[in-house]
Amino acid sequence: MNNFSNDEFDYHFLDEGFTVKDILNQKKNEVSSSDDKDAFYVVDLGDVLKKHLRWLKTLPQVTPFYAVKCNNSLTIVKTLAAVGAGFDCASKTEIQMMQSLGVPFGRIIYGNPWKQVSQIKYAANNGVQMMTVDSEVKLMKVASAHPKTKLILQIATDDSKAVFHLSAKFGTTLKTSRLLLEWVRELNIDVISVSFHVRSGCTEPESFVPAISDACYIFDMGTEVGFNIYLLDLGGGFPGSEDVKLKSEEIISVINTAFDTYFPSDSGVRTIAEPGRYNIASAFTLAVDIIVLQEQSGSDDEDESGEQTFMYYVNDKMYGSFTCILYNHAQVKPLLQKRPKSDEKYYSSSIWGQMCDGLDGIVECCDLPEMLMGHRMLFENIGAYTVAAASTFNGFQRPIINYVMSRPMWQGMQQIKSCDFPPEVEDQDISTLPVLRRVG
Numbered sequence: 001m002n003n004f005s006n007d008e009f010d011y012h013f014l015d016e017g018f019t020v021k022d023i024l025n026q027k028k029n030e031v032s033s034s035d036d037k038d039a040f041y042v043v044d045l046g047d048v049l050k051k052h053l054r055w056l057k058t059l060p061q062v063t064p065f066y067a068v069k070c071n072n073s074l075t076i077v078k079t080l081a082a083v084g085a086g087f088d089c090a091s092k093t094e095i096q097m098m099q100s101l102g103v104p105f106g107r108i109i110y111g112n113p114w115k116q117v118s119q120i121k122y123a124a125n126n127g128v129q130m131m132t133v134d135s136e137v138k139l140m141k142v143a144s145a146h147p148k149t150k151l152i153l154q155i156a157t158d159d160s161k162a163v164f165h166l167s168a169k170f171g172t173t174l175k176t177s178r179l180l181l182e183w184v185r186e187l188n189i190d191v192i193s194v195s196f197h198v199r200s201g202c203t204e205p206e207s208f209v210p211a212i213s214d215a216c217y218i219f220d221m222g223t224e225v226g227f228n229i230y231l232l233d234l235g236g237g238f239p240g241s242e243d244v245k246l247k248s249e250e251i252i253s254v255i256n257t258a259f260d261t262y263f264p265s266d267s268g269v270r271t272i273a274e275p276g277r278y279n280i281a282s283a284f285t286l287a288v289d290i291i292v293l294q295e296q297s298g299s300d301d302e303d304e305s306g307e308q309t310f311m312y313y314v315n316d317k318m319y320g321s322f323t324c325i326l327y328n329h330a331q332v333k334p335l336l337q338k339r340p341k342s343d344e345k346y347y348s349s350s351i352w353g354q355m356c357d358g359l360d361g362i363v364e365c366c367d368l369p370e371m372l373m374g375h376r377m378l379f380e381n382i383g384a385y386t387v388a389a390a391s392t393f394n395g396f397q398r399p400i401i402n403y404v405m406s407r408p409m410w411q412g413m414q415q416i417k418s419c420d421f422p423p424e425v426e427d428q429d430i431s432t433l434p435v436l437r438r439v440g
């Protein structure tokens with residue numbers, strides 16, 4: 001890493017030929033004493049950009065509104081804002097963050113259906129119009145606090161295939177939608193969009209088909225009730241780890257086919273989505289150190305069959321970077337910074353966090369070579385629902401984040417910045433979004 005850094009964005013530029021791995025190795029050598037090491041992240045902002053560009057290329061008809069809750073680190077949000085992403089905000093604080101970065105109102109959705117009246121009023125007074133509702137009670141709140149809103153009606157999806165079932169908490173059903181639309185009509189409020197969220201950790205690309213078909217049904221219902229609904233919001237749930245790239249390709253193909261069936265190119269419908277993990281999961285690598293290790297033998301007469309097991313305690317925790325396990329049922333897997341020898345013996349091992357809480361098990365069982373105090377483990381694909389949700393429980397601070405970017409990526413970003421984010425995109429300018437069309 002060279003000394004040149006960019007203050008506006010808080011990046012360090014990678015020297016030519018340098019990779020994130022090199023930075024991790026460099027940092028390993030920086031601290032010689034094993035006493036004062038702290039866990040830290042290295043984040044490849046180039047990866048965030050690459051993902052964004054890949055999205056624009058493979059789903060050019062779907063404008064991404066990044067779900068800020070997934071990772072609200074300022075540098076991440078700034079980077080995405082600089083290349084023209086929209087944002088799905090869950091609270092007043094997130095909306096304020098977008099305002100401070102100069103994101104046009106038309107690129108902000110106030111998405112979380114569980115809104116506080118004071119925060120709805122804040123959005124209303126600050127030009128944010130697109131808001132999600134999914135029930136009569138929430139509709140009444142929005143109607144009184146923000147009568148000029150442009151509603152997004154969130155429908156429940158069949159999330160039986162998702163890792164985490166949330167449809168019980170969010171979304172109106174097809175049956176109640178009609179009633180809700182009629183209510184909205186009576187209240188003289190506008191509905192412009194139907195949204196769904198196939199739920200975090202969706203492993204079945206096919207889940208998008210019934211969701212798109214249901215949305216189409218609500219579009220027609222809207223027309224019957226007298227609305228012109230013209231925006232389809234696909235929500236989030238797009239996988240973010242590099243190793244599920246194939247799944248993403250499958251999702252894109254499923255979505256394109258469903259568009260052909262339910263929203264043909266002459267329908268004039270515009271489409272957005274709210275990807276979260278997709279944008280940032282793979283950019284983050286976490287480095288932790290072993291602070292305590294405990295050896296156990298499975299039987300008293302320990303023999304060569306490998307009954308010996310190891311418990312490693314590291315300097316991060318379940319309520320820290322590993323909240324993704326609780327929140328998201330994420331499965332994390334350690335990598336060793338030191339490449340093991342080919343004949344290295346592996347032992348059944350478990351990895352624990354540093355909290356005074358029995359819940360703090362990070363990896364229940366994995367095979368690892370014998371490690372020593374001070375040895376480092378890496379966790380890749382750890383950008384989603386980690387730093388954003390991490391607490392300082394027990395007084396342990398969150399790991400420092402080191403942002404890096406290669407110069408070619410930085411230059412690429414400057415080019416996008418100057419052409420893709422025209423300042424004249426203001427207010428409720430949905431018309432700047434591309435009209436839905438099939439590509440490729």
Ligand SMILES: *Cc1c(COP(=O)(O)O)cnc(C)c1O
Nearest residue numbers: 067200236237238274275276277
């Ligand atoms: C959390 C959330 C997202 C982002 O989900 P990912 O699985 O990270 O893509 C998108 N939309 C809504 C409504 C959400 O609640």
